[in-house]
Amino acid sequence: MRLFIAINLPEETKDMIEEAVNKVQPLFSGYPARFLSRENWHLTVTFLGYQPPEALVLIQESIKETAARFNPLKIDFESVSYGPPDKPARMVWLVGARKTSEELNGLKIKLEETLIEKGIKFQKENRPFSAHLTLVRFSGILGGLPDKLITPLSLSFEAKTLDLMESHLKRSGAEYEKIAKFDFKGLC
Numbered sequence: 752m753r754l755f756i757a758i759n760l761p762e763e764t765k766d767m768i769e770e771a772v773n774k775v776q777p778l779f780s781g782y783p784a785r786f787l788s789r790e791n792w793h794l795t796v797t798f799l800g801y802q803p804p805e806a807l808v809l810i811q812e813s814i815k816e817t818a819a820r821f822n823p824l825k826i827d828f829e830s831v832s833y834g835p836p837d838k839p840a841r842m843v844w845l846v847g848a849r850k851t852s853e854e855l856n857g858l859k860i861k862l863e864e865t866l867i868e869k870g871i872k873f874q875k876e877n878r879p880f881s882a883h884l885t886l887v888r889f890s891g892i893l894g895g896l897p898d899k900l901i902t903p904l905s906l907s908f909e910a911k912t913l914d915l916m917e918s919h920l921k922r923s924g925a926e927y928e929k930i931a932k933f934d935f936k937g938l939c
Contacts, residue, residue, distance in 0.1 A: 756915055764906065775902065796862060830904055831843060845884040852882040
């Protein structure tokens with residue numbers, strides 16, 4: 752199973768994002784750009800990669816324990832921009848506010864510590880967490896794109912759950928399935 756842990760978005764938030772996507776979409780006509788469907792919009796907290804079925808129980812315990820320690824999180828987005836930053840554009844991102852990235856980084860650290868304590872093996876990223884939601888993927892690195900794409904977009908929602916997701920790779924792109932969700936409870 753190819754797994755990751757994510758925060759999914761409420762439908763009302765997806766409606767607002769869809770409006771923003773519709774505004775930037777004409778900028779990329781004629782480019783090999785694939786717009787991700789709203790069903791695939793999420794914030795990845797930790798990518799676990801391929802995991803054996805016997806690891807599933809320990810992964811779920813780790814997520815449940817971590818989510819219980821945190822209150823629901825306010826997620827703020829501030830702009831639509833090329834990603835990743837300071838590299839040739841490969842994607843268009845909905846970029847999270849600095850405070851959101853910092854809070855999610857704290858969540859990610861606790862989550863990954865718990866996963867490691869339970870013996871779950873995965874490729875840990877050591878760079879600070881940068882909250883973003885991928886809206887568009889380009890085929891290869893492109894030249895001639897509109898110079899700078901930084902469109903302010905103030906958008907917020909309250910994340911109430913931390914979700915275990917499975918990624919199904921298909922020729923048309925990845926499709927995601929929610930396996931389990933765990934409420935943020937702020938018990939610690």
